[in-house]
Amino acid sequence: AQSVAQPEDQVNVAEGNPLTVKCTYSVSGNPYLFWYVQYPNRGLQFLLKYITGDNLVKGSYGFEAEFNKSQTSFHLKKPSALVSDSALYFCAVRESGGGADGLTFGKGTHLIIQP
C-alpha cells in the first residue's frame, strides 16, 4: 500500500521569506511524486513532479522540490514567498509501474503568506 503524509495542516510565512511545505511518502517500489496547488473555487493545478534523475526538481511559479530517497521525503520549497502563493497544496505519490492508477494524495497543507 502507498501513502502520503503532510504533517502540517497550515504553514505561515512572511512575504519575502523562504517557504517549505513538507511531504513524506511510502511506496513499495520506486515513486512518482507530484505537487499540486489549489486556489479557492478552482481545481488542482500541477506544479512539478519527480520521476527519476536529478533530486532537485523545478516547477511552475518559482517552486522547487527536493527528492530524498533515504528520508522518503519530497518537500516543496520556494526561496522567496509571495502573498499570491497563499493556497492549499497537495503532495501525491504513485508507485512506478503500479498498475492502472494508484495515485494517492496527502491531506493538504494550507500555505498562508503574510504581507
Next chain:
Amino acid sequence: EAQVTQNPRYLITVTGKKLTVTCSQNMNHEYMSWYRQDPGLGLRQIYYSMNVEVTDKGDVPEGYKVSRKEKRNFPLILESPSPNQTSLYFCASRSGGYSNQPQHFGDGTRLSIL
C-alpha cells in the same frame, strides 16, 4: 484551450433524487477519473477509466456509478444521493499509459445533499 469542464459547479438537492455530474475534456486523454474532496481527508478517488468502455473502482466507489461511452466524456451518477455524499467533486484526465504524467483537473462541483 486545454481544459476539463464539469457541470454543474454547484448543486443543492434532496436525498434520493438521482443526479448526474458531467465531465468533458478536450485533450484526447485516454484516462479519466473522479475524486471527492473532504476537509481533513484530502482527495479520494471514486472511479477511474483507462479508455472507452473501461472503468474501475477507486477507493470510495459506494453509492456512485460512472460510464465512458465516448473518449471525451465521463459522467458521475448518483442514483440515490444521501447526505454523506455532500462533498466537493473533481474530474481529472491525463494521457493514458504513462502513469508519470500529471492529471488535469476540472474546477470542481460542490454538491449538497439535504
